[in-house]
Amino acid sequence: MSIGLIVTLLLIGVVGALLSGMLGIGGAIVNYPMLLYVPVLFGVGHYTPHQVAGIVALQVLFATLSGVLALLKNKVIHYGLVAHMGASILIGSFVGAYGAKFLPGSSINVIYAVLATIAAVMMFIPKRGVEDIPLNEIQFNVFVAIVAAMVVGMAAGVVGAGGAFILVPIMLQVLKIPTRVTIASSLAITFISSIGASVGKVMAGNIPYEAAIIVVIASVVIAPLGVWVGRQIHAKALRAVLAMLIVATTVKIWFGILA
Numbered sequence: 717m718s719i720g721l722i723v724t725l726l727l728i729g730v731v732g733a734l735l736s737g738m739l740g741i742g743g744a745i746v747n748y749p750m751l752l753y754v755p756v757l758f759g760v761g762h763y764t765p766h767q768v769a770g771i772v773a774l775q776v777l778f779a780t781l782s783g784v785l786a787l788l789k790n791k792v793i794h795y796g797l798v799a800h801m802g803a804s805i806l807i808g809s810f811v812g813a814y815g816a817k818f819l820p821g822s823s824i825n826v827i828y829a830v831l832a833t834i835a836a837v838m839m840f841i842p843k844r845g846v847e848d849i850p851l852n853e854i855q856f857n858v859f860v861a862i863v864a865a866m867v868v869g870m871a872a873g874v875v876g877a878g879g880a881f882i883l884v885p886i887m888l889q890v891l892k893i894p895t896r897v898t899i900a901s902s903l904a905i906t907f908i909s910s911i912g913a914s915v916g917k918v919m920a921g922n923i924p925y926e927a928a929i930i931v932v933i934a935s936v937v938i939a940p941l942g943v944w945v946g947r948q949i950h951a952k953a954l955r956a957v958l959a960m961l962i963v964a965t966t967v968k969i970w971f972g973i974l975a
Contacts, residue, residue, distance in 0.1 A: 737942020808869025
């Protein structure tokens with residue numbers, strides 16, 4: 717492995733982990749296209765969609781774990797929501813991650829693009845009136861939460877993602893969870909999801925471990941910094957950043973598919 721590839725992977729891990737802690741996502745929304753295109757762009761390496769999904773699965777696992785540990789003292793995680801959605805997304809993510817070995821690489825890219833497009837549309841639906849609800853007064857539809865988490869887990873597991881980039885819009889728009897509680901709780905749910913995705917990718921044999929270790933190291937170090945940055949930013953600004961990020965990534969991945 718060349719020095720250029722090592723530096724590139726470290727930078728990708730840093731960017732993904734910073735966004736993970738700040739926005740309550742696992743980082744897959746940016747790491748998947750970056751791992752797919754950036755090493756090739758700089759001429760330092762190339763990874764197939766299956767390999768990228770494997771790297772992303774492990775990166776999300778460790779980035780979200782680091783982020784959750786940093787958030788525990790803030791008391792903004794809704795444990796009831798995490799329990800209901802976490803259990804179902806764990807099963808779905810394992811099924812999707814292992815089942816992806818039977819799909820061609822092009823199908824993995826399309827599934828990622830479709831997920832990102834849905835998330836992008838949902839992020840621009842107006843959201844009002846739920847930001848000031850105390851944590852212990854938050855209510856949500858348990859059945860919808862469980863079914864949504866299962867479906868998202870299966871689809872996200874295919875690309876090695878924890879699914880937070882689509883879970884966050886669902887939690888905000890469908891379940892009506894306040895932004896800061898959504899960000900914290902989605903990070904915990906994504907950690908659980910990434911356990912299933914990682915086990916599935918390991919069993920499928922799709923992980924280039926040298927590259928994954930480099931990205932993981934950067935993620936563990938930087939994710940707590942992302943949590944700190946997120947605490948300094950207004951909730952509406954966080955939603956705007958996440959929306960722009962999802963839109964930009966969606967456009968890029970569709971361009972790559974269609975081109």
